[in-house]
Amino acid sequence: MSSNGGRLAGKVVLITGTGGGQGRVAAQIFAREGAKVAGCDIVAENQAETERLMQAEGLEMHSTGGVDLADPEQSKAWVDAVAEHFGGIDVLYNNASLPRFAPFPLMSTEDYQFTLRNEIDVMWYPAQAVWPHLVARGGGAITHIGSLAGIIGLRDLPQSAHAATKGAIIGMTAQMAAEGSKDNIRVNCISPGVINSPPVQEILAIGAESPLLPIISKTLNGKPGEAEDIVYAALYFCSDEAKWVSGSHLIVDGGSSVLI
Numbered sequence: 001m002s003s004n005g006g007r008l009a010g011k012v013v014l015i016t017g018t019g020g021g022q023g024r025v026a027a028q029i030f031a032r033e034g035a036k037v038a039g040c041d042i043v044a045e046n047q048a049e050t051e052r053l054m055q056a057e058g059l060e061m062h063s064t065g066g067v068d069l070a071d072p073e074q075s076k077a078w079v080d081a082v083a084e085h086f087g088g089i090d091v092l093y094n095n096a097s098l099p100r101f102a103p104f105p106l107m108s109t110e111d112y113q114f115t116l117r118n119e120i121d122v123m124w125y126p127a128q129a130v131w132p133h134l135v136a137r138g139g140g141a142i143t144h145i146g147s148l149a150g151i152i153g154l155r156d157l158p159q160s161a162h163a164a165t166k167g168a169i170i171g172m173t174a175q176m177a178a179e180g181s182k183d184n185i186r187v188n189c190i191s192p193g194v195i196n197s198p199p200v201q202e203i204l205a206i207g208a209e210s211p212l213l214p215i216i217s218k219t220l221n222g223k224p225g226e227a228e229d230i231v232y233a234a235l236y237f238c239s240d241e242a243k244w245v246s247g248s249h250l251i252v253d254g255g256s257s258v259l260i
């Protein structure tokens with residue numbers, strides 16, 4: 001689809017964590033669907049690579065590297081700069097995160113606090129910064145990325161802190177949707193299963209002992225999902241096609257949580 005038309009034609013969309021994985025693919029697909037995309041990442045060189053890949057395809061993006069979105073001031077500065085650049089904001093795709101993993105009884109306070117900061121604060125502050133811009137626009141959409149980790153337990157993967165944060169993201173979706181309704185702000189959440197992106201590739205590299213293999217074996221094709229499987233779900237939530245959808249939580253996991 002050319003950038004003159006598409007399912008997001010003319011919409012100003014902020015995507016967090018566009019330096020890799022799902023965020024990079026989201027920037028590409030959303031731009032192809034006509035969105036005016038603004039992306040940022042804490043890792044400047046990865047963000048620059050996304051910028052380069054998009055330019056090579058003739059796609060435009062307002063790109064900012066080195067932004068720590070878990071810091072309220074940096075979040076607000078990025079959001080306000082994008083709003084000024086494009087003259088407003090329509091959508092926030094809250095994707096960025098960085099968890100640490102350890103068995104519950106052994107996790108250090110530092111790693112636990114790090115995970116809370118980089119999985120809850122990292123979504124809370126951009127959403128709070130975007131909110132007044134959506135109100136000023138007469139409404140808009142926020143799509144959070146949760147996780148299957150927020151709903152089910154895995155025997156072999158020590159992820160209690162990650163489960164706590166993603167459970168929080170799923171939980172705050174309904175309340176934010178309720179509070180946003182009077183201003184025509186829709187808030188939804190997608191919980192991915194195992195997706196073939198850089199953090200998962202690292203865990204799969206362990207080989208036959210990888211703790212992700214049991215859940216991957218439960219998917220409908222026995223494989224992890226691809227980034228685009230999540231991005232296409234987000235494309236729906238972020239577009240006007242979902243104008244009557246708010247407070248929803250969609251699990252996109254290849255069926256792994258129910259195909260037991």
Ligand SMILES: NC(=O)c1ccc[n+]([C@@H]2O[C@H](COP(=O)([O-])OP(=O)(O)OC[C@H]3O[C@@H](n4cnc5c(N)ncnc54)[C@H](O)[C@@H]3O)[C@@H](O)[C@H]2O)c1
Pocket residue numbers: 016017018019020021022023040041042043046067068069070094095096097098118122145146147148149191192193194195196197198199200
């Ligand atoms: N990959 C999976 O299997 C899977 C499963 C369930 C949920 N998710 C969720 O999907 C989303 C995308 O994950 P991914 O697999 O693409 O991972 P990823 O690590 O490839 O991408 C996340 C991006 O967020 C950026 N980021 C992290 N902390 C940041 C901060 N404080 N400020 C700015 N940028 C920051 C990272 O640098 C990275 O580029 C995340 O919310 C993740 O929790 C992933």
